[in-house]
Amino acid sequence: MKTYRRLLRFAKPYSKFTLPFFVFTLIAVFFSVFQFALIIPLLNFLFDNQSAETMRQYATAPEFSMSGTYLKDLFYYQIYHLKTQNPVYALYFIAALIVLAVILTNVFRYLAQRSMVSARTLLVKRIREAIFEKINYLHMGYFTKEKKGDLLSRMNSDVFEIEAVAANSLEILFKEPYIMIGYFIALFAISVKLTLFTLLIIPISAIGIALVTKKLRKEASDMQSSIGRLLTIIDETLMGMRIIRSFNATDFVVKRFRKENDFYRQASLQGFKKRELAPIFSEVSGVIVVACILIYGGSMILKNQGANPSGLQASEFIAFIAIFSQVIRPAKAMVVALANIQRGQASGSRILEVLDTKIEVDDHPNAVPLKSFNYAVEFNDVCFGYSDKPVLTDINFTIGKGKTIALVGPSGVGKSTIADLLPRFYDVTGGTITIDGQNIRDFTMESLRSQMSFVTQDIILFNDSIFNNIALGKPDASIEEVMRAAKIANAHEFIIDTEEGYETNIGDRGIRLSGGQRQRLSIARAVFKNPAILILDEATSALDTESEKSVQDALNNLMQGRTTLVIAHRLSTIKEADEILILQDGKIVERGNHFDLIEIEESIYKKLTQLQKIA
Numbered sequence: 001m002k003t004y005r006r007l008l009r010f011a012k013p014y015s016k017f018t019l020p021f022f023v024f025t026l027i028a029v030f031f032s033v034f035q036f037a038l039i040i041p042l043l044n045f046l047f048d049n050q051s052a053e054t055m056r057q058y059a060t061a062p063e064f065s066m067s068g069t070y071l072k073d074l075f076y077y078q079i080y081h082l083k084t085q086n087p088v089y090a091l092y093f094i095a096a097l098i099v100l101a102v103i104l105t106n107v108f109r110y111l112a113q114r115s116m117v118s119a120r121t122l123l124v125k126r127i128r129e130a131i132f133e134k135i136n137y138l139h140m141g142y143f144t145k146e147k148k149g150d151l152l153s154r155m156n157s158d159v160f161e162i163e164a165v166a167a168n169s170l171e172i173l174f175k176e177p178y179i180m181i182g183y184f185i186a187l188f189a190i191s192v193k194l195t196l197f198t199l200l201i202i203p204i205s206a207i208g209i210a211l212v213t214k215k216l217r218k219e220a221s222d223m224q225s226s227i228g229r230l231l232t233i234i235d236e237t238l239m240g241m242r243i244i245r246s247f248n249a250t251d252f253v254v255k256r257f258r259k260e261n262d263f264y265r266q267a268s269l270q271g272f273k274k275r276e277l278a279p280i281f282s283e284v285s286g287v288i289v290v291a292c293i294l295i296y297g298g299s300m301i302l303k304n305q306g307a308n309p310s311g312l313q314a315s316e317f318i319a320f321i322a323i324f325s326q327v328i329r330p331a332k333a334m335v336v337a338l339a340n341i342q343r344g345q346a347s348g349s350r351i352l353e354v355l356d357t358k359i360e361v362d363d364h365p366n367a368v369p370l371k372s373f374n375y376a377v378e379f380n381d382v383c384f385g386y387s388d389k390p391v392l393t394d395i396n397f398t399i400g401k402g403k404t405i406a407l408v409g410p411s412g413v414g415k416s417t418i419a420d421l422l423p424r425f426y427d428v429t430g431g432t433i434t435i436d437g438q439n440i441r442d443f444t445m446e447s448l449r450s451q452m453s454f455v456t457q458d459i460i461l462f463n464d465s466i467f468n469n470i471a472l473g474k475p476d477a478s479i480e481e482v483m484r485a486a487k488i489a490n491a492h493e494f495i496i497d498t499e500e501g502y503e504t505n506i507g508d509r510g511i512r513l514s515g516g517q518r519q520r521l522s523i524a525r526a527v528f529k530n531p532a533i534l535i536l537d538e539a540t541s542a543l544d545t546e547s548e549k550s551v552q553d554a555l556n557n558l559m560q561g562r563t564t565l566v567i568a569h570r571l572s573t574i575k576e577a578d579e580i581l582i583l584q585d586g587k588i589v590e591r592g593n594h595f596d597l598i599e600i601e602e603s604i605y606k607k608l609t610q611l612q613k614i615a
Helices: 002-011 015-037 039-047 052-057 068-085 087-137 140-145 148-190 192-214 216-239 241-246 250-303 314-355 415-421 445-450 466-470 479-488 492-496 515-529 545-559 594-598 604-614
Strands: 376-386 389-400 404-408 430-435 452-456 533-537 563-567 579-584 587-592
Touching: 002 087, 002 314, 015 087, 015 148, 015 314, 039 314, 087 148, 087 314, 148 192, 148 216, 148 314, 192 250, 192 314, 216 241, 216 250, 250 314, 376 415, 389 404, 389 415, 389 563, 389 587, 404 415, 415 533, 415 563, 445 452, 452 515, 466 479, 466 515, 479 492, 479 515, 479 545, 515 545, 533 545, 579 594, 579 604, 587 594, 587 604, 594 604
Parallel strands: 404 563, 404 579, 452 533, 533 563
Antiparallel strands: 376 389, 376 430, 579 587
């Protein structure tokens, strides 16, 4: 239950919901017990001819006192007073009380339920928001280790499990014990001896149920993990449909999906088998308990019909059975709730696993805003590695304001990693990165990243309008600002040719646009931000020649007057860079401008330029 105690903190403040819930529940329990307690006078009234002494006992109104006996005597006084006048009126009175008690029971039960539903919906809302917020603040390395489908499963399926199963079950566990306590108070009032007998045999029947519910957690955990893997397969298939079909890999993908889907079915089947045993145990044990009560209580009445020393009347025994039958309902609901809580336990653990993930890249306690960039960005003996694997070693270079530095080298040497270290997507493991002489860790990440814009090979656009994609993060942007950015990015002409212009929805990841158009939109987004520092990560490598020219022109417009870090495989795009750094095995092995480097015999850069000319 430790998992649930932590999750329940998201529903604070509890008093807003718990106080009305408990008040309404107690009132509902009172009227629920009262409606069954009325069975006793009803049976006595219909089938028992009262003695003259009994009639005289209730002939006058009882003296007031704060006790249950006074209320009982007052009730019987009203009944027998009506009976002496007109027996049918007395019957109407009892029937009306029963109907009124049932109505009030359900009214207050509804009010209690509504109070708890408010808490439940608030709980789920805050949990979902907490997961989404945590994911948005986790370091980038987390997403390279975790599968996207599993994260989607935790945000969707696991939260839904908490909402649909666990929260509802917790609601039952909060409510039903009070109902059971109310019924047992009534049972003790009728017969202490018979009630104690029931309390002896109920725990025996609960042992089997406890053993079944204990085994449900593993199956629930397997099911939720399997859902994550299924979502990953679906996402990868939808994104890579063209590749799958071009390589005739449809059968392979389908078999992979079927295998995982079958695993989910087996885990679900095992969980279902064990979960459904709980209500069966509850049903059977409930009938056995009632049968035992019938035998024990019936024998008490049959043995003492004459003198009746037990004090238990037939009408009271029938009322006892009726009330005890109501005890079985909340008891059964609690048994099912305990079984469901084991399912929710697995989902809750997976949710808390995300929430407990350490944020490795965060603002320092004394971080200050970076108000402006004035002089230079410096990498001083920078080292970095993923886990135990070193990626960069002793990286040293300076980007003066308004200058362009290009990073060149084969894939995997750390070019993109250098670009990711500057905005603190990762933190260096050695050395420092400074802006205007101050360590970037001394600045708040929001202010640091506000000075930068990114244009990458992997174009990230959103299923929204062109306007909102360009003005990302600034909902109050004007159309004039957006159009100005689009014109600089050479995107305005194709935008106004679309169906709804700047309000055209571009589809999932911009699928309704060509590659060149998507890239120019991402450049327009970078222009709109008006950054001091620009990071270009192979921004034209995936484009055809014609699109590349349009995009390169847009990039040239964007780079004017800005400090730029360029990662490029096509060397023709970086000839004008102020300095070119050649990386190999995580180190800078050559540096200089284009003309200096091609003059060096046997230089790596010269070989690369010759290879690209041949190509």
